[in-house]
Amino acid sequence: SAVISQKPSRDICQRGTSLTIQCQVDSQVTMMFWYRQQPGQSLTLIATANQGSEATYESGFVIDKFPISRPNLTFSTLTVSNMSPEDSSIYLCSVASGQVTYEQYFGPGTRLTVT
Amino acid sequence: AQSVAQPEDQVNVAEGNPLTVKCTYSVSGNPYLFWYVQYPNRGLQFLLKYITGDNLVKGSYGFEAEFNKSQTSFHLKKPSALVSDSALYFCAVRSAGTGGGNKLTFGTGTQLKVEL
Numbered sequence: 001s002a003v004i005s006q007k008p009s010r011d012i013c014q015r016g017t018s019l020t021i022q023c024q025v026d027s028q029v030t031m032m033f034w035y036r037q038q039p040g041q042s043l044t045l046i047a048t049a050n051q052g053s054e055a056t057y058e059s060g061f062v063i064d065k066f067p068i069s070r071p072n073l074t075f076s077t078l079t080v081s082n083m084s085p086e087d088s089s090i091y092l093c094s095v096a097s098g099q100v101t102y103e104q105y106f107g108p109g110t111r112l113t114v115t
Numbered sequence: 116a117q118s119v120a121q122p123e124d125q126v127n128v129a130e131g132n133p134l135t136v137k138c139t140y141s142v143s144g145n146p147y148l149f150w151y152v153q154y155p156n157r158g159l160q161f162l163l164k165y166i167t168g169d170n171l172v173k174g175s176y177g178f179e180a181e182f183n184k185s186q187t188s189f190h191l192k193k194p195s196a197l198v199s200d201s202a203l204y205f206c207a208v209r210s211a212g213t214g215g216g217n218k219l220t221f222g223t224g225t226q227l228k229v230e231l
Contacts, residue, residue: 001161004158033218041223041224042205042221042222042223042224043159043205043221045218045219048218092158092159094159103149103161103164104161104219105161106151106158106159106160106161107158108157108158109157109158111156
């Protein structure tokens with residue numbers, strides 16, 4: 001399985017500011033995903049990060065609010081823009097690799113608190 | 116659309132007793148099914164998967180899960196629970212077909228509490 005790291009592990013931010021979360025994988029992967037886990041809730045897929053093209057966003061999530069970069073097969077960033085307290089969540093990246101994308105592996109998450 | 120139901124928010128079990136965490140699913144075509152575990156302040160860890168073949172799949176830490184196509188269920192089990200198994204467990208599904216892409220749909224999670 002891939003080893004995934006995320007930076008920062010946690011942050012406290014003021015409303016109106018932006019935070020960029022980095023996701024680094026120790027091997028090349030085909031697909032990377034960004035999820036949000038709000039307090040006490042399940043995971044919600046924000047977008048699929050596509051290498052060399054724009055991310056594919058799920059319903060309810062837009063590029064202006066959550067811009068994503070995927071410059072190569074081992075790295076991606078998610079920016080949470082113009083933050084509000086409602087953006088307080090754990091943000092997780094995950095990867096699925098190869099042609100047989102049966103399971104996803106998750107990073108440790110970034111715990112974001114917006115005050 | 117695909118969906119997952121975990122009907123129990125919390126399951127309590129005594130250490131040494133068997134445990135079951137329930138999951139039912141809905142998906143077009145054949146399912147790929149997964150269980151993940153989340154410990155406090157940690158990311159999700161992959162436990163096991165069902166893709167095809169034997170209905171009983173074995174995974175990490177002594178866990179296993181039984182796929183039942185007629186009941187569209189994929190319950191997580193362990194013969195003898197440990198206090199260290201206390202965590203949040205998520206069931207997830209995706210369609211074996213390509214129509215749904217590679218998106219996983221997660222259940223709402225079940226908090227497992229194992230007590231001495």
